[in-house]
Amino acid sequence: MRRLFFVLPIVVFLALLAAMFWGLNSERDPGALPSMLIGKQAPVFSLPDLYDQGLVDEGVLADGTPKLLSFFASWCIPCLAEHPVLKSLANDRGINIIGVAWKNKADDAKGWLEKHGNPYQLTLHDLPGRTGIDWGVYGIPETFLVDGKGKVIFRHAGPLTPQILSKKLMPLLEGLGL
Amino acid sequence: MGRKQRRLIIILLSALCLAAAAALVMLAFRDNIVFFFGPSEIKAGKVQPGKRIRVGGLVVEGSVVKVGEKVSFGITDGNESVDIHYVGILPDLFREGQGIVAEGVLNQNLVFTASEVLAKHDENYMPPEVAEALKKSGHWKEGMEQ
Amino acid sequence: MINEIGHFALVLALGLAIAQSLFSLWGAAKRDLTLMTIGRRAAYLQFFALALSFAALTNAFLVSDFSLAVVAENSHSAKPLLFKFAGVWGNHEGSILLWVLILALFGAAVSWFGQGLPVTLQARVIGVQGLIGLGFLAFIVGTSDPFLRVFPAPLDGRDLNPLLQDIGLAIHPPMLYLGYVGFSVAFAFAIAALLEGQVDAAWGRWVRPWTLVAWIFLTGGISLGSWWAYYELGWGGWWFWDPVENVSFMPWLTGTALLHSAIVVEKREALRSWTILLAILTFSLSLIGTFIVRSGLLTSVHAFAVDPERGVFILGLLAIAIGGSLILYAWRAPDMKGGGIFAPVSREGALLLNNLLLATAMATVFLGTLYPLIIEAINGAKISIGPPFYSQTFVPLMVPLLVAMGIGPLLPWKRGDLVKLAGRLKLVALMTAFVMAIVLWKDAGQLWPVFGIGLAAWVISTALVDLAGRLGLPKASLAVAWKRAGGLPRAAYGMALAHIGLAVAVIGMVGSSFWTEEFIGLMKSGDSQDLAGYHFQLEKMEAAEGPNYQARRAIVSVQDSGGNKYTMEPEQRFYPVRKQTTTEAAIRTTLWGDVYVTLGEVQKDGVVLRLAFRSMIPWLWFGALLLVLGGLLSLSDRRLRVAAPSKVSEA
Secondary structure, eight states: OHHHHHHHHHHHHHHHHHHHHHHTSGGGOGGGHHHHHTTSBOOOOEEEBTTSOOEEEGGGGGSSSOEEEEEEOTTOHHHHHHHHHHHHHHHHHOOEEEEEEESOOHHHHHHHHHHHOOOOSEEEEESSOHHHHHTTOOSSOEEEEEOTTSBEEEEEESOOOHHHIIIIIHHHHHHTTO | OOHHHHHHHHHHHHHHHHHHHHHHHHHHHHHHEEEEEOHHHHHTTOSOTTSEEEEEEEEOTTOOEEETTEEEEEEESSSOEEEEEEESOOOTTOOTTOEEEEEEEEOTTSEEEEEEEEOOSSTTOOOHHHHHHHHHTTOSSTTTTO | OHHHHHHHHHHHHHHHHHHHHHHHHHHHHHTOHHHHHHHHHHHHHHHHHHHHHHHHHHHHHHTTOTTBHHHHHHOOTTSOHHHHHHGGGSSHHHHHHHHHHHHHHHHHHHHHHGGGSOHHHHHHHHHHHHHHHHHHHHHHHHHOOTTOBOSSOOSSOOOOOGGGOSHHHHHHHHHHHHHHHHHHHHHHHHHHHHHHTOOOHHHHHHHHHHHHHHHHHHHHHHHHHHHHHHHHSSSOOSOOOOHHHHHHHHHHHHHHHHHHHHHHHHHHOOSHHHHHHHHHHHHHHHHHHHHHHHHTOSOOSSOOOOOHHHHHHHHHHHIIIIIHHHHHHHHHGGGSOOOOOOOSSSHHHHHHHHHHHHHHHHHHHHHHHHHHHHHHHHHOOOEEEOHHHHHHHHHHHHHHHHHHHHHGGGSOSSOOOHHHHHHHHHHHHHHHHHHHHHHHHHSTTOSHHHHHHHHHHHHHHHHHHHHHHHTTTTTSOHHHHHHHHHHSOHHHHHHHHHHHHHHHHHHHHHHHHHHOEEEEEEEOTTOEEEETTEEEEEEEEEEEEOSSOEEEEEEEEEEOTTOOEEEEOOEEEEETTTTEEEEEOEEEEETTEEEEEEEEEEETTEEEEEEEEEETHHHHHHHHHHHHHHHHHHHTOGGGOTTOHHHHHHO
């Protein structure tokens, strides 16, 4: 009877442990919002081409080739940090990347791409930032991987580092046969 | 006083302490648990007006109207939206399109009067409850599932 | 190169932690002095290795070496030097490194200062500390390596979250960690005692200073965090019952209980198994605190980034450390003999009541913090529990605690005399009634503040009456009392100071909750507003430039009822790198409260200003300071010094 008292703390702790373990499951991951896009069709959008080639809509993401969609801006320093990674993806591996200049003046964005090199197959312009919000962009840079049918497969917030590239993005790209 | 009596007193004292705490907790639970709701649940009439709740969602684009210290704006989970009235200074990170949580009371006309509006200290913030409400509504943004 | 040395030292520390726990525990079991000495040396070496590693990381932040991922993500070359330095622990990896560094510091401290301890007890304490260090070092090396490289190195970093660029917050985490981790010593003592199968007065005496050190830091850390929220967040609130605050408060509550129950163990050898449990609980709550902040398990306004992999790892560590120690407790503690007998009305009785109330109070905070998670696990409902819950559960429990806090020190050990006690309380009752009458007269209509401040007055006057009694007053002459004052142990003054400090803080809490006056409104240049006897006038708005931000500033002139004039300059700062805005409140402190001005939205026809007079707030910070000073004073008492040889032989 007396011993029972001393076992009580363990029982309470086990219950707590169970609750905490449950709380950690990936379903409940508080950062789960981005995964809501994952496995779903890309949001509808209609954006002007940065180089004035007319309006582009989400159909461009469903042309059969998997693509990266990269939100960037000339004012964004981490974007510069990830720029070499994007360039090597485009030039060395031939990955299609669509850039979205987010809340950025057209001339600034163009000047920046001219200065640092342009890895984008197509550059769109989201001056008001609305499309970014539709995509759930927190802050830039952010990168999405869309399969050939317009379905979002992967998202990364923050600059693409070589680690993230090799650990997360490359296996997915290889899975798509790229 | 013997060892037995002493122990009895200690046990009684502890029991009293625990009972008092349990009573306090029960009482507090009765009226102080703030439930969290998304706009869809509010529009579906799941919330009793006058009860203190939290609502969360994304601030609707172009809905923010400021008159002096009074602010009104809408929040949405993609399906429904709810109007929020608030008096005070908004958090630094309050923006259109940003996920926020407001605490306050709903009135009969389904307008929410907030006494507190919270955003997080990091722009990468999406309050988990907001994420949940958005998930429950099935849409992250209208038209996404087509 | 420096980074590589740092990384190497980190891995080396992992090896040393293994050696420290292995040799110490094995040596203690075998009663082999050589092995135990190796264990002790390993504790020193582990500390040096971690210090080296931490220095290397600090260097990377100071020279803005963006080839390290943590630096690139949390620093920026344009940041002021102090915040580059604070950036070292302003992120997950660095903060955990600081955590183990402090743990190793305490391990080394036990090796150094604990030489008066029985050798096997000391070796076991060091061994258990080594085990904790081992777990967390494995966590760092496995999932949170601060020396991870980015290649190619970015040109500049992402900058530290501007809200965290603040002096209060720069020193807040290290202090909090010193507190959290400091309780690891009490924990290790508890485990060692369970292994030894022996708890006696000497054990109580050794545990107390270590607990006191941790308690002082935790008190300081919590107060600083609260102070930071008060002036940085610009809402004027100082405690929000946010999960992150609660998790630091829970070990404080049990730590305070432990501090008091250890006295009973030391003086009367009673409450032994309870004290052991408290020591285990206190450190367990510290670990859970670290875990919750890091896992994003609970909704909080300020939490670190979430990484489920890390969460699972820490949860595993928690399961082993807490579960293991509780199992050991259930196995060994029932065999401990009960201690000295005491009457319900006695010093022990009062301390027991203190422990019960503190533990119950902790349980309510615990329930409020984790209930949402538990409910969600059971039926998926999302709920949150806010301040009203705590003011209905926690606050009422504090009332008997404050009453008992006053009486306790006046009671003798073993058996008290109610009649004698009543005699001594006469003066106290008089002083309390006097203060309550003043408050009632000043603030007619509200009874709660009268009651709250009356409680504080009760505690302060009992502390003073107790001190006077110890000096022999009023019977003895002043000269005799003065002589005795020098001979009184410092711990006695420390206790009185800490109790008074808490009471002063209570006055601050009560005053700020009931008497704060506030105005929020749109003001144009030239507009004025009267509030709480102050006359505010918005003179003009101007732009300002900081090292890594731009600011808008309001110039507000304020005139108090005495005719003194000054200007206050609240700011809104914009940090371009993070695209983030922060609010800098302008605060002017007076004896009776803070004048607090914050700048809100700038609109076409003016700016939103929030003017407030936050009554009694400075008392809160002053009370916290007294608590810390009281703790330090007690710590300086030579009777508490572990190495004091006379005490060891006496035991």
